[in-house]
Amino acid sequence: MIERSRPSTALLAAAALFVLGIPAGIARAQPATAAADLARSEVHALAVQGSVYMLVGAGGNITVQIGDDGVLLVDTGLARMSGQVLAAVRKLSQRPIRYIINTHVDADHTGGNEVIAQAGSTIAGGNVVGNIGASAGSQAAILAFQAVLDRMASPSAGQAGAPQGAWPTETYTTAERKLFFNGEGIQMLHIPAAHTDGDTMVFFRRSDVISAGDIFVTNGYPIVDLARGGNIQGVIAGLNRIIELAIPADEQEDGTLIIPGHGRLCDVADVVFYQEMVTIIRDRVADMVKRGMTLDQVEAARPTRDYDPRYGSTTGFWTTEKFVAAVYQSLKR
Amino acid sequence: MRKPIRCTHTAALCASLIGAGLACFPAWAQEDPSGSWSPRFHEDWLERIPGPEIGDYAGLPINDAARLRGDSWDATLIELPENQCRAHGSDYGWRGPSNLRIWPEVDRATQRVIAYHTHLSAYGAEQTIWMDGRAHPPEYARHTWAGFSTGEWDGDSLVVTTTHLKENWIRRNGIPRSDLATARVHLMRHGNYLTVAVLVYDPVYLTEPFMRTTDFVFDPQQQMAPWPCEVVDEVDRAPGIVPSHLPGQNPFLEEYPAKYGIPPAAARGGAPTMYPEYMLELKRLPRLPRPAGGAAQP
Numbered sequence: 001m002i003e004r005s006r007p008s009t010a011l012l013a014a015a016a017l018f019v020l021g022i023p024a025g026i027a028r029a030q031p032a033t034a035a036a037d038l039a040r041s042e043v044h045a046l047a048v049q050g051s052v053y054m055l056v057g058a059g060g061n062i063t064v065q066i067g068d069d070g071v072l073l074v075d076t077g078l079a080r081m082s083g084q085v086l087a088a089v090r091k092l093s094q095r096p097i098r099y100i101i102n103t104h105v106d107a108d109h110t111g112g113n114e115v116i117a118q119a120g121s122t123i124a125g126g127n128v129v130g131n132i133g134a135s136a137g138s139q140a141a142i143l144a145f146q147a148v149l150d151r152m153a154s155p156s157a158g159q160a161g162a163p164q165g166a167w168p169t170e171t172y173t174t175a176e177r178k179l180f181f182n183g184e185g186i187q188m189l190h191i192p193a194a195h196t197d198g199d200t201m202v203f204f205r206r207s208d209v210i211s212a213g214d215i216f217v218t219n220g221y222p223i224v225d226l227a228r229g230g231n232i233q234g235v236i237a238g239l240n241r242i243i244e245l246a247i248p249a250d251e252q253e254d255g256t257l258i259i260p261g262h263g264r265l266c267d268v269a270d271v272v273f274y275q276e277m278v279t280i281i282r283d284r285v286a287d288m289v290k291r292g293m294t295l296d297q298v299e300a301a302r303p304t305r306d307y308d309p310r311y312g313s314t315t316g317f318w319t320t321e322k323f324v325a326a327v328y329q330s331l332k333r
Numbered sequence: 334m335r336k337p338i339r340c341t342h343t344a345a346l347c348a349s350l351i352g353a354g355l356a357c358f359p360a361w362a363q364e365d366p367s368g369s370w371s372p373r374f375h376e377d378w379l380e381r382i383p384g385p386e387i388g389d390y391a392g393l394p395i396n397d398a399a400r401l402r403g404d405s406w407d408a409t410l411i412e413l414p415e416n417q418c419r420a421h422g423s424d425y426g427w428r429g430p431s432n433l434r435i436w437p438e439v440d441r442a443t444q445r446v447i448a449y450h451t452h453l454s455a456y457g458a459e460q461t462i463w464m465d466g467r468a469h470p471p472e473y474a475r476h477t478w479a480g481f482s483t484g485e486w487d488g489d490s491l492v493v494t495t496t497h498l499k500e501n502w503i504r505r506n507g508i509p510r511s512d513l514a515t516a517r518v519h520l521m522r523h524g525n526y527l528t529v530a531v532l533v534y535d536p537v538y539l540t541e542p543f544m545r546t547t548d549f550v551f552d553p554q555q556q557m558a559p560w561p562c563e564v565v566d567e568v569d570r571a572p573g574i575v576p577s578h579l580p581g582q583n584p585f586l587e588e589y590p591a592k593y594g595i596p597p598a599a600a601r602g603g604a605p606t607m608y609p610e611y612m613l614e615l616k617r618l619p620r621l622p623r624p625a626g627g628a629a630q631p
Contacts, residue, residue: 257475273512
């Protein structure tokens with residue numbers, strides 16, 4: 001006797017759907033929306049290329065470079081996401097976390113500095129201990145432009161500082177700092193007065209990946225933090241620098257990949273669209289400033305209205321109105 | 334000796350299992366689109382080959398934001414080094430002066446079609462249409478000119494759903510299609526003819542779905558030329574310059590309605606201009622005087 005298992009209701013329903021000819025695609029008509037909900041609640045890793053990965057869901061995007069030398073992170077996300085970030089890093093590599101590079105001072109990019117640095121260790125010796133004290137080997141080094149340390153340690157009135165454990169342990173004050181780690185050259189490029197006055201873009205030369213920080217985001221207009229030394233001209237200079245550095249492959253696609261401060265993984269063609277948008281808006285506002293228009297008049301003219309359905313916002317921290325005001329005030333300085 | 338499998342369940346279950354089995358293989362009604370296809374340009378020839386006129390938005394269901402993008406667009410944008418080799422999006426590429434090749438990728442063991450691949454000669458653009466039921470990538474994955482496409486059969490038509498597109502054209506005169514759009518493409522083969530119907534759903538720049546069709550003829554003797562593209566410095570221009578017209582200052586927008594005797598309001602496009610009943614409205618709208626030298630052929 002042949003025993004037959006009783007088919008489940010779900011199986012029967014699925015089979016019936018085939019018979020009725022209902023396409024399976026209907027069930028996944030909105031795949032991106034479901035993925036977006038998931039991404040907002042969990043930290044996800046995305047392989048970029050070469051030795052580089054991108055972590056999303058922890059606040060700002062985090063770049064992870066792995067190899068025999070250990071782990072290097074660009075930014076650390078929100079403080080409350082540190083545990084999930086560490087867990088995600090450990091799925092990629094069990095090697096020690098050696099370096100953290102901060103692209104700028106914002107808490108959604110540096111909030112995890114303290115916890116994640118303490119989970120790692122720098123290779124101490126030579127002049128390394130001398131540079132940063134006896135604790136050099138007890139945590140990962142935190143590298144940033146000098147202004148990041150200044151603003152964490154001595155915040156301006158009304159702005160939050162950061163616990164000492166989150167402060168950069170090594171800073172630079174020049175246009176560029178170089179590092180060789182995991183078999184590739186890494187350039188830290190300072191972009192003056194852009195999103196803030198302490199911005200660093202990180203270029204992984206062998207992997208061919210640029211970690212842009214908040215100079216480039218895909219989910220809104222660029223945030224110009226005037227109170228922390230930002231300026232729209234610097235943002236555009238930063239976008240132009242990415243375009244200058246990146247080399248696309250066929251069809252102006254692929255080649256150098258760019259990890260934005262927020263949003264999806266990109267290549268240089270995406271940066272070009274964004275740079276064109278920001279430059280066109282800057283040029284419109286500059287023309288209005290030249291004609292003597294006040295901020296109220298500029299806002300009433302809505303110089304961003306063709307890009308608002310894609311990048312604008314009337315709610316939240318960074319509204320279209322604030323962006324236009326920041327562009328206007330940048331150009332008046 | 335193996336016992337024959339007997340259907341002892343209900344008739345409905347038997348029918349379901351047979352149906353599920355048939356779903357594993359192409360049904361008889363499915364028209365395999367594979368082959369070499371030659372484009373036909375009788376449809377929208379003026380727009381596709383000479384190229385659309387500046388300020389011609391007629392027949393496009395666009396919103397004011399798209400209209401201003403078009404008004405601001407300066408054709409010299411294309412000559413920037415970073416834009417010279419930019420491919421068309423896979424929703425637009427069918428319209429180009431492109432020979433088309435479609436071929437299946439078949440799993441050897443099961444003989445199931447895993448994917449269809451397309452190659453268009455313009456820019457050498459390729460698209461993969463996954464037929465194996467895989468999910469679309471998450472929101473944070475890359476967007477490409479081709480996008481990420483999955484296909485399924487609807488009767489004898491192959492219906493392709495594409496997400497993860499980069500920004501591209503609705504019309505090649507600055508009217509954009511955003512990177513948040515979804516395209517649904519119907520490949521309909523009728524013997525030696527292939528009709529590709531593209532529906533674009535763009536929450537950013539369209540007020541209604543936009544549909545257009547493009548036709549191809551089976552051409553097994555067709556040659557597919559390579560399409561290398563080298564970036565050259567066409568104009569000595571400082572880096573960072575983005576050519577555009579300031580709002581209200583594009584001097585070319587009235588040339589198109591004047592040249593063809595079309596009411597300027599109609600040239601501005603919008604969903605109503607897509608529909609046949611708009612012909613009645615056209616008769617009521619004022620027109621510009623035609624330029625000296627005679628009227629252009631519509």
